[in-house]
Amino acid sequence: MATSKQPKLSKQIVLIGYRGSGKSSVGKLLAEQLKWAWCDSDDEIEAGLDVSIAEVFQRHGESHFRDLETAAIGRLLLSADSAGQVISLGGGAPMQARNRELWKDSAACVYLKGSAKTLYQRISSDESSENRRPDLTDEGGLAEVQKMLDLRSQTYQSCADLIVDVDDRTPSEIVQQIVKYYHALESSLKQ
16 A cells, blocks of 8 residues: 655655665665665764764764764755665654755655564564664563554654555565656656
């Protein structure tokens, strides 16, 4: 299922969603399909540091990390490839109003929406997730994923131009849904 709101055409697409929603794998495939550049805001943050995001949280706290994240998103949007760019954002990035303002007028926003069960299964099978990403609550596990989705889903939905359900879908199927939406939007705005 995919839903969309107000049409907007941009040569930049930001992918949002919780961990495990496929932002990185879908982002890479989407950029390849559109012949655009791809980047990841978490990679951009870590490139400027010599530590993981989990270590930044541990040493300096979430507030410091969110400042780094906003700066990274701003850099990525400003340095966008003129041919087009897909940016995979960290799961918490949309929760900051200042971040939403950065891409509001310059990028189409696609929310990759998954159930807590699906996201937890994907996170659990990703060996790099534990070392690279900090726990966000004391619960951990499926309870943490559900709690964070309860907190974030409304914001994710409100800033998305397109919502794509990722449960039981491959990255290729998700990409095809986004490309179909993008090309339909492109055609309608040219008329």
